[in-house]
Amino acid sequence: MPQQVRGVIARVKDAPVELVNISIPDPGPGEAVVAISACGVCHTDLTYRDGGINDEFPFLLGHEAAGIVEAVGENVDTVEVGDFVVLNWRAVCGKCRACKRGRQQYCFDTHNAKQKMTLEDGTELTPALGIGAFADKTLVHAGQCTKVDPTADPAVVGLLGCGVMAGMGAAMNTGAVTRGDSVAVIGCGGVGDAAIMGSRLAGANKIIAIDRDARKLEWAIGLGATHTIDASEVDDVVEEVQELTDGFGTDVVVDAVGRPETWKQAFYTRDLAGTVVLVGVPTPDMTIEMPLVDFFSRGGSLKSSWYGDCLPERDFPMLVDLHMQGRLPLEKFVSERIALDDVEQAFVTMHRGEVLRSVVIL
Incomplete structure (x- = not known):
């Protein structure tokens, strides 16, 4: 059964974001539902809000995220329910000409969830970078989930999902x-x-x-x-x-x-x-x-x-391990921890150059 959760959307260009109820479908083949623990506020989210990416409004914002896999669909064998994961927006296909040449970081056919998350009235949402993680839960392709050390702070390691890795x-x-x-x-x-x-x-x-x-x-x-x-x-x-x-x-x-x-x-x-x-x-x-x-x-x-020419399944676990060993101070990027309804103010703070990252905690 679809779930109703909270999510931050950009409904129209240049308008303040809104915290609304959204509908998350059960995962289909190759998909996963992830309960979001934390999500960083990236400048790309602001660019989406301001129409700088495309005009496929409304957008479900947020993409620098970590959380717990809640459910998986058929044919998923890379993650299981309960896994702690960092989300990525470059789930490689393994079949395109770049992947076949051993250059998966240049994959030309990356995966996202095929099903759509929606507003309560059925309006389809466009998830930012195929993720949409300013929400209690989100639907992604299972390949967008990278398992990492479950004892890591999600507010810190979630930032590997975009800006820090880039x-x-x-x-x-x-x-x-x-x-x-x-x-x-x-x-x-x-x-x-x-x-x-x-x-x-x-x-x-x-x-x-x-x-x-x-x-x-x-x-x-x-x-x-x-x-x-x-x-x-x-x-x-x-x-x-x-x-x-x-x-x-x-x-x-x-x-x-x-x-x-x-x-x-x-x-x-x-x-x-x-x-x-x-x-x-x-x-x-x-x-x-x-x-x-x-x-x-x-x-x-x-x-x-x-995306820093990264391979998430190779790079995320390694960098998280270095962080947990005290050799990579990723925690220095977390300037403040905020609530889900503080995203619009976080855009203002970011625009002023007052933070490296505001991080939404759920």
Whole structure:
């Protein structure tokens, strides 16, 4: 029988979110119902609310979540009722051309639940990133559930479901940061700071945090940055980075902002044959114009990172284990714990740059 639970929806573009009753169907083949324990408030949820993703309103928001599997449908053998899981939005198919070539992180046919959650009047909801976890319970594809250590704090490890994994993976997977590397990270919000943490974990010996907000630069130091540059107080960020790297630039630069001006900074901030990783999400109207000869003469790699090029079943358990061993301070990303009806205010707090993550506790 379908269940009635609470959920936070964006009904129309640019309107405040609403806490309403929604209907969760019983799981069908390959699906699971998960009782949500905690869910982080990500900027992507705000982008959904403001119509920046698509116009498939109403949206059921929330996607950085952890919880307990409550029910599973037929043909599910990867998780069981009672499992503690972190949800992901890249459940790989295992059959597409990328998966068959051993590149599952680029899967071209990822899975979501086929059934729809609805409002009480039957209106179908579009779950944010195929998850929709600002709710007491949600329906997902079983492949979106990754089992992790059940003793972990769901408010902390749930953040691996999006922003923290995106940032750490941008450095460790896409950028292939390794011991002795120098790294610059442009934009020190949640994703940028996660890239800093990932760079530190990978053994980088110089990690330069770049932002226009002194408070964010302080957070960056706490998460592993060795140097900071306040972009609001210098004339040329590229020159500042070069001064910190003997005039060469860094081996890897992560652009966690995703604007033409920050990408250009990243391009010229790297050393010859260095790597640029774009993990900040640009808007469709953004364009860039640069001399083609600069691409040829500087060499190296220009990459984009989607979800940190992660494989949830590989990366989530490993990172949770490192956290539980005290080697990965994921708890530093949790700025505040809030109730389900505080999501709209959390968007305001996030927009002001006052938090790394607000986390809804259910």
